[in-house]
Amino acid sequence: MKKTLELGNTKTRPGTVSKGQLGAVELADGSLAPVPLIVVNGVEDGPVLTVVSAIHGTELSAIGAVFDVLKSLDPTKLRGAFIAVPGGNPLAFRMGNYITPVDSVNLSGPWYLPPVEGWRATITQRLARYINDALEIADYVIDMHANPLPSMPFVLKGVEIAPDDRTKEETNRIAEAFGTTVISSMGTHTTNIRASCTKQGKPSLTAELAGNIYLWDEISSVGGKGTRNVMRAIGMLDTPMEDQDVEVMNGEYVFCDYLVTQRGGLMFVRRQPGERVEKGGKVIDILNVYGEVVEEVVMPVSGYCWSFTGGVNGSHAVSEGDKLAYVFSDAETLGDGEPYAGKPV
Secondary structure, three states: OOOOEEEOOEEEOOOEEEEEEEEEEEOOOOOEEEEEEEEEEOOEEEEEEEEEEOOOOOOOHHHHHHHHHHOOOOHHHOEEEEEEEEOOOHHHHOOOOOOOOOOOOOOOOOOOOOOOOHHHOOHHHHHHHHHHHHHHOOOEEEEEEEEOOOEOOEEEEOHHHOOOHHHHHHHHHHHHHHOOEEEEOOOOOOOOHHHHHHHOOOOEEEEEEEOOOOOOHHHHHHHHHHHHHHHHHOOOOOOOOOOOOOOOOOOOEEEEEEEEOOOOEEEEEOOOOOOOEOOOOEEEEEEOOOOOEEEEEEOOOOEEEEEEOOOHHHOOEEOOOOEEEEEEEEHHHHOOOOOHHHOOO
């Protein structure tokens, strides 16, 4: 018989929905910042899928994707349970910051499964400890993110870190089911939720939407459709798969590098997300405030960019050393060597 699911301050009977929190951190003035939690407990036994959104506070469309899923779910027609964290970093998204403004720590870091020792944890790591409770009980995990425009939607997977063939196979299966372009992250370092969970035998994805700060239905619906497709693939829903209304690149792709500016100035993007550019081809012009080109940023390998991130808060006014874009390439182009982006930076 299906049991009541207890998590955070919620107790969710089969066939019902609960809203609460995983926990809260205390600020200097005594106010609390809670980590929100929504639990949809189905009437039949089945997998537990946890979706975490807005680990980065500027990625609001990820929260919209969670809402897109929730409005379509009927707990009386669901197997297993859907656990949503609609805003994993409340300190960051209330201030519009990418990282936690209190301690300047990135919540998407090596803080997950197992969590760091509690008494010495920073406030960001303490948020991660609460999120870990939602990850511990999960069978599958989606870490929902979003890139600044211009960008393309896709999912990242990392099967090299998986402990067994079953985790690898299930990770590949849910990545394809999501319905967008699939890119591999080849590293073996646990620097985010996806890698940490995959290492623990939980098939996991990083979903990246296009348009981070926007709560537009056409952006969030990509994450909603993808999540429901994953739920169908793992047997939680019986409804038909949904086609994504976005361009999908079919092939074996690997995240391999960044574009980094050597000069400060204004960033003019000369290519489209997902457009193939040969090695050495120009992608971005950096102009000074007088309109003069001071640098041409070129591709380090033959491949593609999935997003042009820019400088502070996504601005295309950049300083030297800023990461301007993420680069991915065809697996056959890169060969067998571990790509640069797979190593800690």
